[in-house]
Amino acid sequence: MPEGRCLNSHGKVAGLDELPVTTLKGVGSRNSEKLAKIGVRTVQDILFHLPFRYQDRTRVVPIGSLRPGDSVVVEGEVELADIRFGRRRSLLVRLADGSGALTLRFFHFSAAQKAALRRGSRLRCYGEVRPGPASYEMVHPEYQSLSEGESPAVEECLTPVYPTTEGMHQLSWRAMAGRALALLQANPAALPEWLPESLLQRFRLPDLAAALGYLHRPPPDAPQDRLISGSHPAQQRLAFEELMAHQLSLRETRLRQKRLDAPVLLAQGNLSRPFFARLGFTLTGAQQRVLQEIAQDLAQAHPMMRLVQGDVGSGKTVVAALAALQALEAGHQVALMAPTELLAEQHLRVFRQWLEPLGLEVAWLTGRHKGKQRGQLLEDLAGGRIRIVVGTHALFQSDVAFHALGLVIIDEQHRFGVHQRMALREKGGGSAVPHQLIMTATPIPRTLAMTAYADLDLSIIDELPPGRTPVATVVIPDSRRSEVVERVRSACVAGRQTYWVCTLIEESEALQCQAAEEATRMLQEQLPELRIGLVHGRLKAAEKEAVMAAFKAAELDLLVATTVIEVGVDVPNASLMIIENPERLGLAQLHQLRGRVGRGSVESHCVLMYHPPLSQNAQQRLGVMRETNDGFLIAQKDLELRGPGEVLGTRQTGEMQFRIADLVRDQPLLDEVQDAAQLLLEQFPERVAPLVRRWVGDRQHYINA
Incomplete structure (x- = not known):
């Protein structure tokens, strides 16, 4: 069946992303349930589930040329088979081919197995060579008995070894991948090439079907070191397309943001001037630059989505306070949200110290506020009598309403779930969406910023105030x-x-x-x-x-x-x-x-x-x-040593779960990926949605936060 043509309900060739794994012969409901646990539901998923290493069964190797650590096919005649009783009972079989001899060691064996491995019988074995007490050994090799004069054909390509899940054998994976490839060969239109020819040529990329065929069935001379490191052109081709799809989905999110309405918050200066007069220190050049970027964003009629990165002690809080003053000057409310009560309390103290002398009351809302006190606070927020509030996740609970929320400031946002950010965005009241200023003292490596935060404008406070000592x-x-x-x-x-x-x-x-x-x-x-x-x-x-x-x-x-x-x-x-x-x-x-x-x-x-x-x-x-002491260098090293999920925080890594791409390994691709994404948007916009659907699929909602 897999080699035939598969049609959908409209009589057209069904896409491999539409065909469930049960389409493949030998995959029943029980196996499909096991595969679903690791996100493999369609024939396309099988093709994108790549081997993580390969075995070379394409040639028979002389026993005399073996080295420890080799995983090879050998063929020879049994010279003796003997049971030894040491710390563990074992069956030792001596195999020779004229160039040398090798011991096969079995700890688990039956009487029938020992009888079959008698002196003079011929075997073909596959296993890893290890040093033994008397000679090289293979422990529990795969083997088959050969009749006199028989020499079956070896494998024509390297044998793939797949990441698996409980109850799924490697033989099953190989069979499924073989049938999926046959289906692709019979129906090339079932896995469309969404990257146009001009783009493939410009970025020197092989076509999709050829790359998949190579990775599931590499030729005997394929460079295994490059395949294992993920640097082979066929793997890079798939990583390129996946990174591009993520980039495009984030750009789509950004464009949608730009189409939303937000309040225009023009700087008046009636609060910021007295604030500066009382501050007692001068802002650094980096702080002034970032403030200007924020001020321009707030003056627009679409929502600001700006991420401000600054190393520990670079002065992000004063920048946030001045952004808040611009919103307050324009007659709107401000909410500042922090992930822990301790951090929220610190912001509360600082904001009260700075803003109360200007006649601004700073309210405080956490999960601990109960009863009448909470009721009065919510009433004042909804009525617009409270203009600035600091708090924790309590700010986005369903009963919290604002009169005219103009600016949301989120500190250490990667500690919040995506839906929490969305909940605050929806509290603008009416049709307007509040501006968002996101701050982090965890410097984000450029690689992550380009990939995970491509929907945000980025500002960096890259200068420490004078007087800070390393x-x-x-x-x-x-x-x-x-x-x-x-x-x-x-x-x-x-x-x-x-x-x-x-x-x-x-x-x-x-x-x-x-x-x-x-x-x-x-x-x-x-x-x-x-x-x-x-x-x-x-x-x-x-x-x-x-x-x-x-x-x-x-x-x-x-x-x-x-x-x-x-x-x-x-x-x-x-x-x-x-x-x-x-x-x-x-x-x-x-x-x-x-x-x-x-x-x-x-x-x-x-x-x-x-x-x-x-x-x-x-x-x-x-x-x-x-x-x-350089936070950005430290963040880059953290990314290389621990991976993106850990660096960003585990709660918000929906968009970071790549199937094939690896942000550390594939950093060199990112600049070209950005160029390619822009080209596709400009010249082939109709290909963007299907490309994003292929790689991001139902994770798109994470990215739309």
Whole structure:
């Protein structure tokens, strides 16, 4: 059946994306359920499910030429078969071909199997060569018995090995891929080539069907090293098309945004002028440039969607405050949303300090507001009496309504789900959509920004305010804990303040808090002369706030904390940070934590106290922290070492789940991908939607946020 023509209900050749896997002979309902678990539902999905390595069964290799680590086909005569009783009972079969001899070792075997492997019988085997006690060995090789004079044909192409799921054998994958390829060969129109010939030639790309055929059935001389690394032109062809589809879907989102109506927020200056007069410091050139970009966006009749990146301490908050003032001057409301209460409280304090002297009340809304207090707050928001509100995810709950929401500021947006962002966007009231200003102190590598955030305009605050000192970082084992404790004593006795950060690999907040409580007890015993505070995620907000306020007021010398202090805490007198078990955290998170010190003019230090032994990856990551304070370099290394899902945060990686492309490996393609996407939009707009549907499919809703 697969080799025949498959027609849809309109009598046309059915697309392979329309044909369920059960179209293929041998794939029943049970197997289709297993395949659905890994997202393989159609014949097209089978074709895009590529092998991750290959076996060479295209030639018989002389036993005398074998090397350890080779996976090869050998053929020979059994010289002896014997059962050995050692630590484990095993069947040893000696196979020779005239050029040398090899031992086949079986731990699981039957009496019938031993009888079949008698002296003088001929075998063809496939397996991995390993050193053995007396000669090279293959453990549990695949084998077939050969009759006298028989020499069956070897495979004509490399044998693919597919990523699989429980209950799906490699033989099944090979059979399915073979039938899908036969179906494609019989019906080339069933998998249309959406990239035009001119574009294929310009970017030197093979056609789609040829690339798929090559990758599922490579010729014997195919360069396996390139296939395994993903750098073969056939793989790059598919990665190029997939990256292009994602790029186009984000551009479509951007164009849709531009067609929406937003309030025109013109800068009046009646609030920003007195704000500047009271500020007490001058903005950096980078801050002024970004402010100008935001001001121009807010003055447009379509919604701003701008991402502001700035390294730790670069001054994003003052930029956000000035953007808020422009919206307030134009008579609209502003909502600032942060992912944690601690960070939201920090913004609340700063905004009140800056804006209340201008006669602006800053309201506060979290999940803790209940009853009459909450009811009054919601009434005032809906009536327009509250003009600026700071809060957590509580801001987008269904009962929260605004009178005229003009600007939404979202801090550390990658910690929010896509639907949460959409919910705030829909609170503009009437037909207008509020402008969105998104801030992150996690610098996003250019690769990710080009791919995951192509629907946003990007501003970078790439200059630190004067007076910020680089933090010197050391990496030491926890066997030197007593030295570290002494270092803390010296710093605090000298009038400086210190953070001691406890991390645990477990997700359990309870265990993290327990670790911090134990560390506090230990430090209180060893440093009785110091005033020590503790803050963690399970403290009530008021308790947390009291401890943080005491630390900021220098009423505490040492603050023991979990990673809740990662963002939002500003204590210029803190000049030393100890991070326990830093190997358990990503680079971006370590960089955020380290950014809590070095906020004053005194030289600051960060001690990364790890628990040996360190993996090679962990050594590399901690080495990067020791060598640089550049957040963008750190983010790039984080991307290379941990991948995009981790760098962006796991909640919002719907758009990052590539089937074939790899953002680290395929970085060199991105500039050409952008050019190709633009060409397709301009010259072949009718091909955009089917291309996006092929690669993004039902994940499009993630990208439309």
